Amino acid sequence: MKSLRQIPATVYLIFIYGFILLPVIILVLFSFQASRVPVPPFNGPSLQWYGEIFRDRNLMEALGNSVVVAVVSSSIAVVLGFLGAYALARYRLPPKDFWRWLLMAPLSVSYLIIAIGLLITYNMLGVPKSLLAIIIGHVVINLPLCFSIIYSQMGDNQANLEKAARDLGAREWQVLTLISVPLLLPAIFASFFLSVTLSWDEFLIAQLVSLFDVTLPVEIWSLLKSGLNPKTNAVGSFVFMVSVAVVLIAEVLIFGRRKNRV
Amino acid sequence: MSSSVEFQNIGMRFADSVALHDISLHISKGSFVVLLGPSGSGKTTLLNILGGFLGPTSGCVLIDGQDVTHLPPAKRPTATVFQDYALFPHMSVEQNVAFGLRMRGTASDEKNKRVQKALEMVGLASFGKRRIHQLSGGQRQRVALARSIVVEPSVLLLDEPLGALDLNLRRQMQDELTDLQKRLGMTFVHVTHDQDEAMSIADVIVVMNGGRIEDAGEPERIYLRPQSKFTAAFMGESNLLEAVVKTKQDDKICLETPLGLLTVPGNANVGDKVHLSIRPEQILVNTSNADSVVLGEMRLIEKQFLGTHYRCGFKHPSGQIIKARLPQGLDVPEVSSLSIASSDVVVLSR
Numbered sequence: 080m081k082s083l084r085q086i087p088a089t090v091y092l093i094f095i096y097g098f099i100l101l102p103v104i105i106l107v108l109f110s111f112q113a114s115r116v117p118v119p120p121f122n123g124p125s126l127q128w129y130g131e132i133f134r135d136r137n138l139m140e141a142l143g144n145s146v147v148v149a150v151v152s153s154s155i156a157v158v159l160g161f162l163g164a165y166a167l168a169r170y171r172l173p174p175k176d177f178w179r180w181l182l183m184a185p186l187s188v189s190y191l192i193i194a195i196g197l198l199i200t201y202n203m204l205g206v207p208k209s210l211l212a213i214i215i216g217h218v219v220i221n222l223p224l225c226f227s228i229i230y231s232q233m234g235d236n237q238a239n240l241e242k243a244a245r246d247l248g249a250r251e252w253q254v255l256t257l258i259s260v261p262l263l264l265p266a267i268f269a270s271f272f273l274s275v276t277l278s279w280d281e282f283l284i285a286q287l288v289s290l291f292d293v294t295l296p297v298e299i300w301s302l303l304k305s306g307l308n309p310k311t312n313a314v315g316s317f318v319f320m321v322s323v324a325v326v327l328i329a330e331v332l333i334f335g336r337r338k339n340r341v
Numbered sequence: 342m343s344s345s346v347e348f349q350n351i352g353m354r355f356a357d358s359v360a361l362h363d364i365s366l367h368i369s370k371g372s373f374v375v376l377l378g379p380s381g382s383g384k385t386t387l388l389n390i391l392g393g394f395l396g397p398t399s400g401c402v403l404i405d406g407q408d409v410t411h412l413p414p415a416k417r418p419t420a421t422v423f424q425d426y427a428l429f430p431h432m433s434v435e436q437n438v439a440f441g442l443r444m445r446g447t448a449s450d451e452k453n454k455r456v457q458k459a460l461e462m463v464g465l466a467s468f469g470k471r472r473i474h475q476l477s478g479g480q481r482q483r484v485a486l487a488r489s490i491v492v493e494p495s496v497l498l499l500d501e502p503l504g505a506l507d508l509n510l511r512r513q514m515q516d517e518l519t520d521l522q523k524r525l526g527m528t529f530v531h532v533t534h535d536q537d538e539a540m541s542i543a544d545v546i547v548v549m550n551g552g553r554i555e556d557a558g559e560p561e562r563i564y565l566r567p568q569s570k571f572t573a574a575f576m577g578e579s580n581l582l583e584a585v586v587k588t589k590q591d592d593k594i595c596l597e598t599p600l601g602l603l604t605v606p607g608n609a610n611v612g613d614k615v616h617l618s619i620r621p622e623q624i625l626v627n628t629s630n631a632d633s634v635v636l637g638e639m640r641l642i643e644k645q646f647l648g649t650h651y652r653c654g655f656k657h658p659s660g661q662i663i664k665a666r667l668p669q670g671l672d673v674p675e676v677s678s679l680s681i682a683s684s685d686v687v688v689l690s691r
Contacts, residue, residue, distance in 0.1 A: 243423055
């Protein structure tokens, strides 16, 4: 009886995971294709297309740009998110909830709208299409996430610890660096790595505000315009694997630490 | 090493409530003062104002005669032991205790010496390298104490520090606190809602209720001669009888009570409405002499054996119930005549 009842659940499970993962599996599988077209039958495995992408100077340049954009924009978003969260969690700034709402608002706006807004603003301010323009755009989309993750972890318990530190003579910057930041490290790491993965494969904003210096997703887009080939699969798989690696690093750093405490 | 504290007309108003009404209180140097009251009585607010975590809406706080009302916590000669201990979970026991000295830039040799001494003082000499999560509740409590006393504050503030401990541990920590206070000679200001705890540790108890000081004095005086109805009821069990003053003669007054007319020592005006407080353990059964106030014949309706004593309930023909604590082994007849030594009767005019 029990095994019978489990059948629908199992089928459902297979479908849902198949639906989510199958495209990725196909992408990765055909990146190891030996022939010139990424369609069945599979005749690999071969690493020739991976060799191809690492020899492609445009792609490698775009890869470097992507790393810079991801790390710099995430760092800025985390620092600003932390300071915003600290201010709103510790001080009352009327009108109530307004500032929190305002900081989170970009979460509900589509990337296309944000990109158009950025374009108009850059135009007015005379900011050229560049990596800097992409970095600012990625700070705009990641700041609300960093803010809300860190804000959610700043409970009363932490406020008490800060109070105790002040009582023992700590100045405001010492409270921040010796108490608040170390205690929030898991949330800070989590928001940093989440920002890195989002920035790493963000295409729309990067496409619209860049010109000569582009990031990897934009470069892949221009590759795709010349048709499908296993090279696009290889570079797509590469982007995917880096994202997975970042998530794994975050897991180890955040949950590894947590096990040592409490 | 020790300071006096003076609250002058402290008022505290929050957005929608008044937490303190015009509090004035003197705490003398080196004394162990307990702020006692139910939750919402303002005792923690008063402690927070002394520690510098809250600024009063009116009035000022003096420590050794110096106005500290507007100084931040770090600049006051006070240190606080928090209710939830507020130990830093990412630091070892040693680092926690050393934190205050580190903030003061104490040289590392002297710092280590003082940290070790403070840990010895609370009986945790060998625990320096432990992490906070490896400690029991009682040990955390001691680390919090060590962390506060190592900076040698002249006033130590304790915000319900024993609330989370079980009864035996609480008793033990009470003894250690009083012992520590005597050895250090610091002024301790301790907040609690537990009357037994207050009586066992305090030199002076300050009873608070509804943002006002109801009574302040030595534990014995507070318990035996409370100055208000609230204090009498809050400090242990008491039989409170409503009464009206009928006649007054020398230092005796005659009261009309639910038990009938009683003549007791006291001072009040004819026509005043007062309360009579009678402690259950002061009630005598079938023994009276010239100096006692006879409460009347009553029927025994309830008798529980509680180890050290019997807890009994008596019913007066008027319906009034009188609670009494009688010695173990006493044979209590079905109907008894209750009385109390006239010196034990307390007449409360507020």
